[in-house]
Ligand SMILES: Nc1nc2c(ncn2[C@@H]2O[C@H](COP(=O)(O)OP(=O)(O)O)[C@@H](O)[C@H]2O)c(=O)[nH]1
């Protein structure tokens with residue numbers, strides 16, 4: 001089929017055409033570039049929601065339920081499931097498909113799994129392209145599933161208009177997420193698996209840790225609880241002209257970039273680990289203020305890089 005015809009059919013809402021177009025984007029770079037040139041500008045920007053969190057917290061299950069609720073509100077929902085945790089791309093696709101089974105059968109929902117493997121130009125290029133195609137096909141809300149890690153954090157903060165961090169009770173996972181710096185990026189937190197007994201204490205812990213302006217939703221994706229509240233929250237943000245995506249994205253990217261850079265410096269041997277530990281102890285014992293220590297560290301780093 002001619003690319004132009006394929007694009008036209010995609011715009012008209014033909015699902016097979018959309019699927020075919022994405023496959024072409026994934027597998028053939030020359031065709032991908034051609035498609036990008038041919039794609040018309042979309043009239044309306046889609047609302048992109050990044051959904052991230054550790055493996056197993058229930059992201060896929062939650063996304064399936066959320067998509068159903070959004071579709072019930074007459075929105076077309078595109079789902080981009082990116083599951084690099086699975087070494088078998090087929091497994092990732094199957095795993096996500098299975099849990100999103102019900103959602104799959106809805107005409108207003110389109111699910112696509114992508115993996116880094118085999119992706120030309122890397123995951124972010126592919127994601128950008130698929131988003132464009134989703135957009136011209138009229139998918140006004142797009143849910144992207146990613147497993148949080150340094151690089152994907154930055155990617156998701158660049159792409160998403162709103163970020164939901166999913167966590168679950170027990171496993172001390174709330175704290176793990178904090179460590180990963182994930183929570184810094186969150187617009188809202190989903191405490192999933194609230195059907196488990198430890199839910200309330202987890203909620204209390206999270207509420208104490210997180211700033212007030214970040215809502216925490218108690219959800220059980222399994223039992224379809226709390227999904228409607230999240231749906232309404234998303235719709236409210238989607239329609240709020242003051243929820244300025246650009247500024248927020250810019251700030252988030254800056255934060256994530258600085259954090260990643262600092263992590264890189266700390267991971268390198270520019271500052272020996274025991275040197276850092278000494279500072280930590282000195283601050284702990286109030287021999288030195290944290291401000292002072294940061295100046296000294298910055299100075300040491302600069303000296304190491306540029307010499308005396
Ligand atoms: N008890 C309980 N289990 C859940 C809930 N949501 C998901 N799960 C289970 O958690 C496991 C991981 O779910 P999945 O959606 O694949 O997590 P992901 O790796 O974060 O995408 C599966 O066995 C799900 O059935 C929930 O609300 N309650």
Ligand SMILES: [Mg+2]
Nearest residue numbers: 059060083096
């Ligand atoms: Mg998943």
